Amino acid sequence: MKKLKMINKKDITKLLDELAKNYRLLAPVEKDGIVNFTEVQNGQDITLDFYNSKEPLKKLFFPQSETLYCYSKEQGRTVPEEQDKRRKIVFGLRPCDAKAAVLLDNVFDGADFKDPYYLEKRENTIICSLACNEPQTSCFCTSLGLGPGDKDGSDIFIVDIGDKYLFEAVTQKGQKLLDEMTGTYEPEDKDIKKAQTLITESENKIKKQIETACLSEKLDELADSPIWDELAEKCIGCGICTYLCPTCHCFAIVDEASDCKGCRVRNWDSCMFGNFTLEASGHNPRPTGKERMRQRIMHKFNYFVKNFDANACVGCGRCFRNCPVHNDLIKVIEKINNAKSEPKK
Secondary structure, three states: OOOEEEEEHHHHHHHHHHHHHHOEEEEEEEEOOEEEEEEEOOHHHOOOOOOOOOOOOHHHHOOOEEEEEEEEOOOEEEOOOOOOOOOEEEEEEOHHHHHHHHHHHHHHEOOOOEOHHHHHHHHOEEEEEEOOOOOOOOOOHHHHOOOOOOOOOOOEEEEEOOOEEEEEEOOHHHHHHHHHOOOOEOOOHHHHHHHHHHHHHHHHHOOOOOOOOOHHHHHHOOOOOOHHHHHHOOOOOOOHHHHOOOOOOOEEEEEEEEOOEEEEEEEEOOOOOOOOOOOOOOOOOOOOHHHHHHHHHHHHHHHHHHHHOOOOOOOOOHHHHOOOOOOOHHHHHHHHHHOOOOOOO
């Protein structure tokens, strides 16, 4: 069974048109200078010449607002209307976002807890990722053990080699889709080598680097450090870093009720919000930005590491690229690495 196929760029629109007939096709579309993934019917609407989408993939599996079920005094509990059951293809996703989905699986598809709402969407989706030939200046994925050619989380991995795309099936799900694709043909050795060269060149273009090897242990020593006051001083608590992060997954569940009926809804939340940990008594264990900044960093680079043996970060740079006060995560980590450890009590 061949895992590699090639397609000429002039034929990609026709291929995408065919996929859109049989699947729900989500692909990068540019509008007003911003690229995001949206459902498309026409391959001509898609742009594959982009850095990365503004929003991460997580909203596909973990929507910003999702009705879990509805209820009424007369009918009892009722589930929402069934969603479109057609299989979905995400085409052109960057490798860092594909990897982020794997990290989220630890939370929503763990050994002890499984989220059926997330799993139904996740299992019904085929991810076709597109290697980064031109990473952004804010990218630092190589510091997290990833890279422009990382295939983890992808079903099909795609490399743009100029006038052609090289497709590689990574999973059985991806191989099945690749076998369905028309207009593809066997690649030559020179095409495979060119793809490998382009990925290596792309990795070398990533200049931002942070040291994360001992970061989790370092954070254990800084729980009461004054560095958190310094790091929180600039933050305005808007939460954009967590909303646009592909791995952040805090949520709140509320009942939107009136009289004797209502719906239970899950909404995104953020540990950077002042009322995130506000208790019914009025006590808040994280009353200031200091505690909330510490929680965000500790969760990504300490708690998640201890629970799942991975950092909850893929180095996409969205958090500080979109931060209104440019609170640079790389500089934050550098300050933490250089901070003086607090003596143990």
